[in-house]
Amino acid sequence: MASAAPTPGELRERITLQVETDTRDQVGGRVVTWSDQASLWAEIRPASAREAWQRSQMQASAAWTVVLRWRTDITVRNRIKWRGRYFMIRGVTNEDQRHRYLTLACDELNVTGQGVGQPQYPGANASNNSYVAVGIV
Numbered sequence: 001m002a003s004a005a006p007t008p009g010e011l012r013e014r015i016t017l018q019v020e021t022d023t024r025d026q027v028g029g030r031v032v033t034w035s036d037q038a039s040l041w042a043e044i045r046p047a048s049a050r051e052a053w054q055r056s057q058m059q060a061s062a063a064w065t066v067v068l069r070w071r072t073d074i075t076v077r078n079r080i081k082w083r084g085r086y087f088m089i090r091g092v093t094n095e096d097q098r099h100r101y102l103t104l105a106c107d108e109l110n111v112t113g114q115g116v117g118q119p120q121y122p123g124a125n126a127s128n129n130s131y132v133a134v135g136i137v
Helices: none
Strands: 013-024 030-054 057-069 078-082 085-093 101-108 130-132
Touching: 030 078, 057 085
Parallel strands: none
Antiparallel strands: 013 030, 013 078, 030 057, 030 130, 057 101, 078 085, 085 101
């Protein structure tokens, strides 16, 4: 059963839709940067959270649901920035098939017991919000 469409008052959180851009550095390595694509009104709510041992460390993860007005340019290659937190989009659904709202299934990046900071990618550079992919491309 699909959830009811949100009222305009429920879309009260301001989020930023970001798009990934791949470039090459001086030695041919892949550099990924994120740039702002749009500022949108949305409803954002937690869906689930869990902790598990991974690589001999306790790892926390949090899933979120984001509902916003219909757009055609959102894919799993985008991410959401909200209140200094970052969310990878794992799925995009048009629940009522009427092209009015989108529901995004998202995973929060860099979940810790103290909250969320910058995304943790290999070679992360918090100052310019980019990272260098490790490995051969």
